[in-house]
Amino acid sequence: MPAQSSPAGFPRAARLLTGGDYRYVFQDARRVRGRHLTLLYRPRSEDGPARLGLAIGKRHVRRAVRRNRIKRIAREAFRHRRTELPPVDVIILARGGAGDVQAEALRREIDHLLDRIR
Template identity: 40%
Template sequence: MNQLSDSRTALPLTFSKSLRLLEATDFQKIFDDAPFRASHQHFLILSRSNQLNIGRLGLVIAKKHLRLAVERNRFKRLIRESFRTRQHAFAGLDVIVLSRKGLENLTNAEFSQQLDQQWQRIFKKARQHRLRSQPQPQGE
């Protein structure tokens, strides 16, 4: 019985519609001004702060880079799953992941490892930005 009550208090790790960037204007804000970037040979992550308590994810997986729909869907699934399991770390951030040429050559494990490394770079940059933008205590 105790285990049941513990699972109810845990925050759910779903990927609901509220966690997705859906509006073109939201995408454009990030494309116009993305202070947090993490670049990899096969993909690019752009991010900026939002005024929400949640993180939101947008995907731009181009047919130009991944010809087969099954490949595009595979990478979208991997990105969404990675975001979903770390969604609390993305609080206050809007993130877009863009594909680049050669992405299809990565295995799921290789891609997941590289994506994790790039997420960490984004988190670090966002954390540093928050620390710099906090008001400094005034000395006497």
């Protein structure tokens, strides 16, 4: 029997999992830009939880350790906020210099970007 996730968890239903999911967002994405991150989102017609996808490219953040840190911070921020968000698919992209930013600054930027998609 699988363990039940809490409302602040990050279950499979809250993730973009396939290439088709990502293509759906990229086809007609609305863009919100921050200093170090860009958030692409597309509202979904059916009800359901907000879903997150990450595209932290090697082109902008060379070191794998830094890319993974950005992903952890983004997942954590989304996990705490996902119940407040409308049914939307979100992709977070890194911009140049994102790997050098402090964790708290990244978290504040992600929170600010998520506030702007309401």
